[in-house]
Amino acid sequence: MVVYEESVTHESSWNADEALTAVYTAHYTSMVRLAALLLRDTGTAEEIVQDAFVAMHGRWHRLRDPHKALAYLRTAVVNRCRSRQRHLVVVDKHMPRSLPDEPSAEQAALRTAETDRVIEAMRTLPEKQRTVMVLRYYGDLSEAEIADTMGISRGSVKSHAARATKSLRQVLEQSA
Amino acid sequence: MNDHPQDPFDEMMRRSLAEEADRIEPTDALPEIRARAHAQRRPVNRRPWVLTAGLAAAGTAAAIGAFTVFNGNANTANDGDAVAGQGSTTSATGAPDSPRVTSASPVPGPTKPPAEDETIAPLPKQKGVPETAVKEASVPVYWTAYRVANTSAAPSSSKSDVRLFRTFHRVSGYPAVEAVRLMSYGKTSDPDYQTMWRGAEVNSVRRFDDVVLVDFKRLPQARLDKATAKVAVQQLVYTVQGALQDNSRPIQITEGGKSGHRLFGQIDTRTPIGRAQALDVQALVSITAPAEGSLTKSPVVVSGTAAAFEAHVNYRATNLKTGKVIESYAMSEDGSKLSSYKFDLRLDPGPWLIEAFLVSNEDGTTVSDADSKQIQVGR
Numbered sequence: 001m002v003v004y005e006e007s008v009t010h011e012s013s014w015n016a017d018e019a020l021t022a023v024y025t026a027h028y029t030s031m032v033r034l035a036a037l038l039l040r041d042t043g044t045a046e047e048i049v050q051d052a053f054v055a056m057h058g059r060w061h062r063l064r065d066p067h068k069a070l071a072y073l074r075t076a077v078v079n080r081c082r083s084r085q086r087h088l089v090v091v092d093k094h095m096p097r098s099l100p101d102e103p104s105a106e107q108a109a110l111r112t113a114e115t116d117r118v119i120e121a122m123r124t125l126p127e128k129q130r131t132v133m134v135l136r137y138y139g140d141l142s143e144a145e146i147a148d149t150m151g152i153s154r155g156s157v158k159s160h161a162a163r164a165t166k167s168l169r170q171v172l173e174q175s176a
Numbered sequence: 177m178n179d180h181p182q183d184p185f186d187e188m189m190r191r192s193l194a195e196e197a198d199r200i201e202p203t204d205a206l207p208e209i210r211a212r213a214h215a216q217r218r219p220v221n222r223r224p225w226v227l228t229a230g231l232a233a234a235g236t237a238a239a240i241g242a243f244t245v246f247n248g249n250a251n252t253a254n255d256g257d258a259v260a261g262q263g264s265t266t267s268a269t270g271a272p273d274s275p276r277v278t279s280a281s282p283v284p285g286p287t288k289p290p291a292e293d294e295t296i297a298p299l300p301k302q303k304g305v306p307e308t309a310v311k312e313a314s315v316p317v318y319w320t321a322y323r324v325a326n327t328s329a330a331p332s333s334s335k336s337d338v339r340l341f342r343t344f345h346r347v348s349g350y351p352a353v354e355a356v357r358l359m360s361y362g363k364t365s366d367p368d369y370q371t372m373w374r375g376a377e378v379n380s381v382r383r384f385d386d387v388v389l390v391d392f393k394r395l396p397q398a399r400l401d402k403a404t405a406k407v408a409v410q411q412l413v414y415t416v417q418g419a420l421q422d423n424s425r426p427i428q429i430t431e432g433g434k435s436g437h438r439l440f441g442q443i444d445t446r447t448p449i450g451r452a453q454a455l456d457v458q459a460l461v462s463i464t465a466p467a468e469g470s471l472t473k474s475p476v477v478v479s480g481t482a483a484a485f486e487a488h489v490n491y492r493a494t495n496l497k498t499g500k501v502i503e504s505y506a507m508s509e510d511g512s513k514l515s516s517y518k519f520d521l522r523l524d525p526g527p528w529l530i531e532a533f534l535v536s537n538e539d540g541t542t543v544s545d546a547d548s549k550q551i552q553v554g555r
Contacts, residue, residue, distance in 0.1 A: 133189065
């Protein structure tokens, strides 16, 4: 740990509060949406993203750059979602075939049939594969960015994506 | 990853996920995030511009003098918050020897829980004793601050990273009321400390046989997550019990004489709330003396409490002008619980930042908890 950073005197135009407001305005909604796609639960998604913003505010002095802040947020959100999902899997094993995840009839009606099928098919994927797919197609991240965000190698991103694509194609063809 | 932008599969994935995402419209959470972020502990190495501001304020702060109380070994904050000049505090009936309520979460107190939003009925049967006004007393006020934010992104949803830190203040009038008032105004000389009770307005504090009733004109409006709310409510419990020098009686919270409000959107206030275990809510390391902003002379005796792995409390003093650093460690009295530690520092005249910190016993390098005080050492 750095004892006394003399080097930190260089300017940073934003303080933590300003950074929080700016990054919140630009990215809060998309972060919640990202988390909701990973978790399929908007309430939990909001909670997780809020935690990540609070954490970001706390380390703004180290990030000091909106791009780094965004990368940090993304990693925090994805990691939190992933461990939440792992937890859910454990819980699921002790519960009857779950209802809570089922969308209400109303909500479901708003989806196109195609989206419905894709979202259903995504549910069949293992957690890592699903995360890669969401970051790739919703987050529009590069392979390298996905690797950084998830803390895995680019090779793993590739193979998760390939496997996910293969099984999604299969499932979708069957349901088509 | 737009290797095959024309691929219909890619297009379908994009379209579907975007459509699914668009159905989600989160509600505005900026005020809540901001409130929680403001309880955020500043990092150990503060930013220079904060230091500069702090230095300018140091002189005044010393004049205002956060009335520091240091009574040798009695610094285990768990233990009654004994305060110098305690004879003058409150009605001084002395803390009764009834069993201490220790629970990490709100526990049902001895009184019958009143129904939601009902004026608490069982209490008026016995007469509550209002506080005795005193000319002067020193009261502890508790604040919230985050532990050092070194957490990897791993969620710790069940336990809050927020902890309670304590400062002492000189008050006159009703000690507990004044302490709660200070706590809600958020006036503390230490910039690292915050309050979750901002906006609250206290009305009165009355003692009953088995409960202390704290009535508010207005409760705080902040909404917190559950783990943080549990610590935030203990901020009040510890402050009131500290001012009354009574750790045993649980606190019944009412607003306009009515109980049952859901505090911070989480805490059920229908029943009194007992004191949580110190290790669950208190700072794992804190500096009791010297106080933030105080003007002192070398050698500086630094004291505080810590629950340190192997009783090992690290410290570091940094001269904010010259950058000179003194680092070492002290041993707390007992490595297994919150206990006091103490060390002496020989410091050149000038502004100093004193930090006490604990290192994670998992990797031996990450700082897990810290407290810091900025002082001015005179000639």
